[in-house]
Amino acid sequence: MNGYAGSILSIDLSTRSITTIPTEKYEQWVGGHGMGSALFFDMVKNKTIDGFHPENVITLMSSPLCGTLVPCGAARTEIQGIGVQSLPIGWFTRSNFGGRFSAMLKYAGWDGIAIQGQADSRVWIDIRNHDVTIRECGELGLWGTDTWECQKTIWKDVAGGGVYGDWIKINEKGDMTTQRPAVLAIGPAGENLSRMACLIHDAGNGAGQGGFGAVFGKKGLKAISVIGTGSIRVNDPKALMTSRLWLKKAYSFDLKNLKSKNFTIGFQSPPVPMALFRFGKPGIGQRPQACVGCSSGCRGRYEDGIGNEAICFNSLFYYLGKTLLIQRQAADLINRYGLNAAEMFVGELYLKTLNDLGLLGQGKQIDCPLDFKQYGELAYAKQLVKAVSYRSDGNGNPHPFGDTLAEGFVRAAQKWGRLDGEQSDLKTGLLKFPHWGLPMHKLERSQLDWGYGTILGDRDINEHCFDMLRAFPTYFKMVGGELPPSENVVKIITDKMEPFQGDMKMLDFSTENMYSEHMIKLVTWHRYYTRFWKQSTQLCDFRWPDFLNLYGPGTAGATGIAEPIFFNAVTGKNFTFKDGIDLGKKIWNLDNAIWTLQGRHRDMVRFADYIYTNPGTTPSGYPEYMPGIKNGKWDYVITSGRHFDPDQFEDFKTRFYRFQGWDEQTGYPTRKILASIGLDYVADALEKNGKI
Amino acid sequence: MKPKIPEEKELSRRAFLKCTGTIVFAMGTSGYVLGECGAKETGSGIAVSDGYLVVDVEKCQGCISCMLACALVHEGVQSLSLSRIQILQNSFGKFPDDLTIEQCRQCEEPACVEACPENALTANAQFGHVRMVDKEKCTGCGSCFTACPHTPARVTVMEDETFNRELKSLKCDLCAHTPYHWDEKGGGPDGKLACVEVCPVGAIAFTRKLPVQEGKSGYKINLRDDSWVKLGYRKS
Numbered sequence: 001m002n003g004y005a006g007s008i009l010s011i012d013l014s015t016r017s018i019t020t021i022p023t024e025k026y027e028q029w030v031g032g033h034g035m036g037s038a039l040f041f042d043m044v045k046n047k048t049i050d051g052f053h054p055e056n057v058i059t060l061m062s063s064p065l066c067g068t069l070v071p072c073g074a075a076r077t078e079i080q081g082i083g084v085q086s087l088p089i090g091w092f093t094r095s096n097f098g099g100r101f102s103a104m105l106k107y108a109g110w111d112g113i114a115i116q117g118q119a120d121s122r123v124w125i126d127i128r129n130h131d132v133t134i135r136e137c138g139e140l141g142l143w144g145t146d147t148w149e150c151q152k153t154i155w156k157d158v159a160g161g162g163v164y165g166d167w168i169k170i171n172e173k174g175d176m177t178t179q180r181p182a183v184l185a186i187g188p189a190g191e192n193l194s195r196m197a198c199l200i201h202d203a204g205n206g207a208g209q210g211g212f213g214a215v216f217g218k219k220g221l222k223a224i225s226v227i228g229t230g231s232i233r234v235n236d237p238k239a240l241m242t243s244r245l246w247l248k249k250a251y252s253f254d255l256k257n258l259k260s261k262n263f264t265i266g267f268q269s270p271p272v273p274m275a276l277f278r279f280g281k282p283g284i285g286q287r288p289q290a291c292v293g294c295s296s297g298c299r300g301r302y303e304d305g306i307g308n309e310a311i312c313f314n315s316l317f318y319y320l321g322k323t324l325l326i327q328r329q330a331a332d333l334i335n336r337y338g339l340n341a342a343e344m345f346v347g348e349l350y351l352k353t354l355n356d357l358g359l360l361g362q363g364k365q366i367d368c369p370l371d372f373k374q375y376g377e378l379a380y381a382k383q384l385v386k387a388v389s390y391r392s393d394g395n396g397n398p399h400p401f402g403d404t405l406a407e408g409f410v411r412a413a414q415k416w417g418r419l420d421g422e423q424s425d426l427k428t429g430l431l432k433f434p435h436w437g438l439p440m441h442k443l444e445r446s447q448l449d450w451g452y453g454t455i456l457g458d459r460d461i462n463e464h465c466f467d468m469l470r471a472f473p474t475y476f477k478m479v480g481g482e483l484p485p486s487e488n489v490v491k492i493i494t495d496k497m498e499p500f501q502g503d504m505k506m507l508d509f510s511t512e513n514m515y516s517e518h519m520i521k522l523v524t525w526h527r528y529y530t531r532f533w534k535q536s537t538q539l540c541d542f543r544w545p546d547f548l549n550l551y552g553p554g555t556a557g558a559t560g561i562a563e564p565i566f567f568n569a570v571t572g573k574n575f576t577f578k579d580g581i582d583l584g585k586k587i588w589n590l591d592n593a594i595w596t597l598q599g600r601h602r603d604m605v606r607f608a609d610y611i612y613t614n615p616g617t618t619p620s621g622y623p624e625y626m627p628g629i630k631n632g633k634w635d636y637v638i639t640s641g642r643h644f645d646p647d648q649f650e651d652f653k654t655r656f657y658r659f660q661g662w663d664e665q666t667g668y669p670t671r672k673i674l675a676s677i678g679l680d681y682v683a684d685a686l687e688k689n690g691k692i
Numbered sequence: 693m694k695p696k697i698p699e700e701k702e703l704s705r706r707a708f709l710k711c712t713g714t715i716v717f718a719m720g721t722s723g724y725v726l727g728e729c730g731a732k733e734t735g736s737g738i739a740v741s742d743g744y745l746v747v748d749v750e751k752c753q754g755c756i757s758c759m760l761a762c763a764l765v766h767e768g769v770q771s772l773s774l775s776r777i778q779i780l781q782n783s784f785g786k787f788p789d790d791l792t793i794e795q796c797r798q799c800e801e802p803a804c805v806e807a808c809p810e811n812a813l814t815a816n817a818q819f820g821h822v823r824m825v826d827k828e829k830c831t832g833c834g835s836c837f838t839a840c841p842h843t844p845a846r847v848t849v850m851e852d853e854t855f856n857r858e859l860k861s862l863k864c865d866l867c868a869h870t871p872y873h874w875d876e877k878g879g880g881p882d883g884k885l886a887c888v889e890v891c892p893v894g895a896i897a898f899t900r901k902l903p904v905q906e907g908k909s910g911y912k913i914n915l916r917d918d919s920w921v922k923l924g925y926r927k928s
Contacts, residue, residue, distance in 0.1 A: 068770045069760045069890070107772060148784055165780060165792075166844045178778045178794075178844050202783035231771030237764050237872035244761075245874070245889060255894060255919040271753050271893060272923050285787050285926055288893070290755035295892045297753040305786040 001027065002235040003064025003570040005106045008039070009132060011125065013219050014054055014117030018132050023111045031063030031111065033094060033535035034587040036080040039114050040092065041590060041682065044082075047092070047597035051084035051211070052193075052218045054118035060105075060184075060224070061112035063538040067103035067232055067292065069244050070566040071252075071267070072543035074293030077102040077184075077201075078535055083210030083459075085195045085340070087410055087437030088604060091458035092594045094535065095198075095212055097184075098291040099205035102538065104182040107228030119220035127226040128158070128170045128181075142222050143191060146336035147200035151183040154225045170227050181227035187338025188389040190217040194406035196340040196388065204299060204309025204331075205291075208340040209438075209459050211408075235572030243565050251549050251558045252295050259550040263298065265464050265471075266546040266557055273300035274311040274542075277331075279324035282307065291540070298542055307331050313341035318348065322376035330381040337389040342460070346432055346439035347409035348384065353430060354418075366416045368401050369393035410437040429610035435460070444607070445616035446470065446624045446639035448509060452523045455607055456656065458595065463530045464541055466493075468548060469507065473625035473636040484555070486627040487634035493547045496560040497525050498578050510628030510637045514644075515652040520659050525581070531591070532584030533563050586677045592662065593669050593682045596691050602653060602667035607644065615641045668692065738805055741798035742820030743866055743881035744899050745777070745888070748915035750788045751895040751925075754781050758793075758887035758896060765870040765879070765886045766862075776864035777887050777896075778844060793895070793912070795887075796846040796864035798823055800905050804847050804863065807839030813847075813861060819868035820881035825861045827852065832859025866898075893920075 001024060008021040021039075029035040036059035043057045050056075058081035065073040075098045083093040105113070108129050122137040137143040140153050155164070158181045162168040167176045182201060190197035190213030197213025198206045216222070234240055253259075253270040263274045271288035275281050282302055289309055290297030299309040307315070307328030318330035334341050351368070352375065354360035360368045370387065374380040383394030387402035394402060404412045410419075410426075410433050418425045425431035432440040435451075441460045444451025447470050453461040469489070476483050490507045500506060505518035506525070513519060533539055546557030564575050592600075618624060618640055628637035654664045661673030668691050674683040686692040759775035767774050781791040802823045805813050812829035813836050815821040825836075836847040852860040867879025867886055875884045881900070888896050894915055903910030914928060921927045 067760075069757060069764055074760070107770075152784065164782070167848070175773075176848065177773050178780050179772055180782070204783075229771075229773040231763065231767065231769035231774060233769055234764070237768040238874045241761060241764055241872070241874040241886065241890075244757075248890070248892065252892065255917075258919060258922065261922055270923055281924060283924075285750075287750060287787050287791070287925070288753040288923075290753040290892075292755065293757055293760060294753075294755045295757070297755065301783075301785070301787045301790050303787045305784065305790075308784060308790075 002233050002572050003068065005109045005111045005230075005232060007110055009110045009113045009127070011113065011115050011132070011134070012117040013115065013119040013123065013134070013221060016119070016134050018134070021114070029587070030532070030536050030583065031066075032061050032076075032078040032538045033080065033531060034583065035059075035112060035536070036061045036078055036094070037587055037590045037594065039112075040080055041594060043114060043116065047594055048599060049082065051082040051090040051215055053082075054219070055116060056082045056215065057114055057116045058212060058215060058219075059112060059114045060101075062102035062106050063536060064571045065537050065539070065566065067106040068234060068570050069240050069293055070570060071244060071247055071293060071295040072291075072540040073538060073566060074103055075099060075291030076538035076540060077105075077207075078538060079199070079207050079210070079212055081210070081212065081215060082598075083212065084214050085209065085211035085343075085408060085438065086459065089599065090211070091436070091600075092591070092598060093210045093458045095207035095209045096535065097199065097201055097205040097207040098540065099182065099201045100179075100292050101182040101184055101201050101205075101226065103292040104179070104226045104228050106232050107230050108226050109228065109230055110226075113224065115219065115221065118218065122220045122222060124154070124221065124223040124225065126154075126158075127224070129175055129228055129230060131171055137222050144188070147185045147187040147338045148203065148336050150185040150187075150223055151202070154183050154223060155180050158225060158227055170229065175229040177227060177229045179227065181225045183223055183225045185223035185338070186213040186216045186221075187336060189338045189406075190214055191222070192389060192391050192406065193217050194339070194388055194391070195408040195411070196343045196406070197338050198340045200335055200338050202309065204311065204314055204335055206314070206335065206341065208313070208342060209462070211340070213338050234570045236569050239569040240566070243562075243569055247558060247562060248295065251546060251552050251562075254551065265468050265542055266549055267295060267543055268549045268551055269296050271297040274298045275300060275307070275315045276312060277315045277324055277327045278319055278321070279327065282324060282328065294540065294543075296543070310335065313345050317341045317345045318381045319345065320349075320352070320376055321378070321381065326376070326378045326381070329378050333381060333385045337385050339385060339388060342441065343409060343439045344385075344388075350409060350431055351384075366401075369395070369399050370401075408437065409433060409439070424609070427609040427613070429614040434608045434611050442467070442470070443616045443618060443624060443640055445611060445643055446509075446626065448514060448519060449522055449526050451607075452519070452652075453526055455605060456523065456653075457527070458591075461530070462541065463526065463534065465526060465530065465545055465547070466507070469493075469509070470624055470626050470639070473627070474622065477625050477636065478622050483636060485634070486636050489548065490627050490634065492554070492556045496545070496547060498560065498581060500525055505629070507627050508629050509626035509639050510630065511639075511642055513628065515648045517655065517659075520652070520656050523656065524659060527588045528581045528584035530584070531587040532580045536583070536587060537563075537567060537580070539563070586679065589660075589669055589674060589677060590679060590682060592660075592667075593674070593679070593686055596668045596686060597689055600667065602657065602665070605653060605667060606649075612644050612646045612649075615643055617641060736801055736806065738802060738815050739817070739821040740800050740902055741815065741822050741866075741881070742900060743822070744798050744901075744903055744911070745795045745864070745866070745885070746897050746899050746903060746911050746913045746915075747793040747795060748895045749791060749793050749912055750914075751893055751916050751920065752779065752791055752793055753893055753895070754779060754791050755892065757890045757892065761886040761890040765867060765872045765874065768872040773848070774850060774862065776846075776862065780844075794842070794844055794846065795896075795911070796823070797842065797903070797905075797911055798864070798866070800902060803839040803841055804836035807835040809833065809835055813863075816865075816868065819865065822866045822868050822881065823863065824865040824868060825863060827855060827860050830861045832861065834859075836861050836863070
């Protein structure tokens with residue numbers, strides 16, 4: 001089994017049993033998401049349980065590519081299980097983080113971890129190669145620490161008498177490494193079961209979505225530490241090295257010939273931190289920082305150690321902080337306390353709006369202990385983060401505000417009466433949580449792949465595959481500059497979208513095409529590609545797919561060619577790109593079967609009310625542009641400022657389900673489609689539960 | 693394959709380091725003098741290497757691709773412990789001290805070569821006098837690990853699957869002996885070096901000029917140019 005460690009670690013915290021599952025049993029799913037879904041399906045007999053139920057199983061999976069030289073494909077860890085963040089119920093969902101964890105897990109001899117049960121005391125898991133121990137938090141005083149302090153404490157413990165900077169002996173057998181263990185930890189937010197609690201690894205690798213930090217907290221699990229000194233076999237070492245150098249030479253940024261110095265998606269981007277601080281990037285000494293095997297780091301470490309590895313939503317949180325330093329310190333705060341940066345970013349602005357409206361504050365209709373006189377200062381952000389993390393007033397005292405807000409912003413708004421009647425904040429759009437009770441990310445009415453993918457799935461997809469089709473045209477229209485003809489761009493991309501290649505109208509984002517069969521194919525391809533190539537082989541979302549590339553032949557990127565080249569060099573499985581798409585289809589169907597068993601029905605698959613009435617506008621006020629056909633010709637068309645039509649969306653759903661082979665009335669998978677992809681046993685389970 | 697260092701070897705290494713510290717101090721204050729641990733004088737008769745790896749720790753992005761490439765071309769597997777070059781980093785540290793690159797220095801006076809009781813570690817004339825291990829001769833005694841004056845030691849001892857899991861010494865040979873080398877001409881001072889070739893940012897370079905041996909400055913150099921500065925990073 002080239003690319004695999006060979007075993008999956010199975011831990012039952014209730015019984016404190018540690019067993020192994022041969023990876024071979026699940027090899028048909030390859031790894032990551034596919035393997036996690038299959039494990040979950042087998043291990044959780046009653047899929048209707050709540051995410052906090054002890055029988056909920058959380059899987060943390062690597063892939064055959066993790067820990068290898070595959071560029072931007074060696075570092076991700078896929079987390080799955082029943083989440084506690086979404087509404088109307090916590091869906092079986094996924095999150096994912098980068099860094100070193102999955103690589104280290106494999107060097108230790110494990111392809112993944114499945115955790116079930118609930119400990120009767122607070123524990124952490126200590127993995128040192130094949131030695132796995134469930135240890136008491138009290139031994140090291142871990143419970144109550146923030147995510148960074150927790151990691152540092154474990155590092156010290158694993159080093160024993162050794163000192164980092166030298167070779168460390170990790171066990172009695174004398175296995176040696178210079179590396180620190182990779183630790184995944186929860187902070188106070190997870191300990192106190194905030195539904196916004198996330199998992200943090202190193203300074204800034206966060207698995208934010210799903211509220212898995214709270215699930216860990218409920219299980220009494222503070223952290224998982226892993227250190228490995230072993231090795232992973234690859235099928236063809238020479239081919240792997242040759243392929244890596246080929247991609248570097250033919251498609252990756254060239255410092256002597258930079259074609260862009262900004263962060264972009266794909267391999268052309270040089271290593272620059274994707275820090276989105278309102279005041280720009282810190283102008284101090286820094287380095288780019290990359291995950292294992294990455295060809296172009298997207299984060300930074302700084303000479304003052306503040307804001308290390310903070311990017312994207314981390315850096316957006318506390319957007320209205322008064323200074324860059326405050327914003328960077330605030331980014332550290334939510335990482336240390338272990339909070340979902342996306343929900344805290346959107347939610348924090350909601351609180352400010354309610355305060356500006358005179359509805360929320362000390363002694364107001366919504367009694368809130370936050371000191372808005374300090375708004376913009378670090379003190380305010382600190383009080384807010386503490387209030388959510390400790391379910392308190394943020395100053396060390398119990399308070400219903402923090403207790404309510406820890407449940408998430410939509411649940412809090414419901415409790416505050418803000419979702420009642422025609423002026424509900426989800427009807428007016430004051431509360432920008434458009435799908436599944438989760439915060440907005442991209443403008444779903446504009447960037448349709450994102451919006452449809454999210455509502456037809458279980459979470460903000462956070463898949464940037466087509467993001468450049470919005471980002472570049474919108475930016476260039478705003479600042480001026482020449483854009484490549486949209487028809488050329490669309491052709492390059494759609495030619496790679498096997499098995500729907502050649503259908504250029506898949507990328508026609510005009511209003512006329514919003515509900516078309518072409519759009520159905522786009523959403524379908526996106527689900528299949530990401531379920532396998534991105535979430536199962538664990539290629540990084542920021543670099544894959546490489547559709548457009550200024551260094552590539554005719555500005556075409558490496559996608560379609562590169563994925564199977566690397567996959568086969570490591571595994572020897574002789575996969576084609578289309579094989580991956582087909583397996584993605586199977587995984588997508590398994591996921592929908594799980595959602596169906598949880599209780600999903602097509603009637604639940606709808607956006608928040610404001611999405612059907614409010615024109616989508618960007619925070620900046622500038623219009624968004626995407627490729628589209630205008631007056632019969634390809635152009636870049638304005639895609640913001642429009643809303644979904646409820647009837648047309650329902651019709652779109654019907655046709656989407658038909659295209660998937662699912663029941664049009666319910667959205668349930670059918671036996672026919674499941675049998676056609678080798679999932680008869682899944683169909684049996686659905687039938688047993690009255691879903692077929 | 694996992695590096696394994698017997699306890700007694702660790703202890704003797706510590707003792708050596710203590711002595712080595714004395715030597716370095718003496719060199720820094722009163723010229724090139726003998727130390728107190730019986731170290732040899734210069735001019736031990738070992739030819740200098742034809743090449744060296746130099747690195748820029750401020751430019752490194754910490755992706756450890758060099759480590760992965762090193763283990764891959766030498767052992768055909770992916771492993772951090774089997775890499776001859778080691779990147780050590782602290783996610784919470786302050787730049788530039790959050791990260792260091794520790795590569796074999798192909799020392800002018802290679803303590804590892806001199807310490808080998810089996811003459812298994814030699815300056816190999818066939819490959820430009822790179823300090824190389826002959827695994828057929830190596831007994832895995834760990835003398836080289838103990839003798840290396842640098843921290844972490846640039847030589848390790850591992851279980852070698854091709855030798856029935858016997859302990860064997862492992863160190864940088866500038867890719868001279870790489871059964872899984874991707875280029876038909878191979879590595880060595882005149883060939884292609886995996887870590888240099890794979891580094892995405894050019895933080896590792898090869899030089900034929902003997903770096904200054906005292907201290908670290910000869911091996912940890914500035915490889916940043918204007919293209920790097922354009923990305924927002926400092927040049928010096």
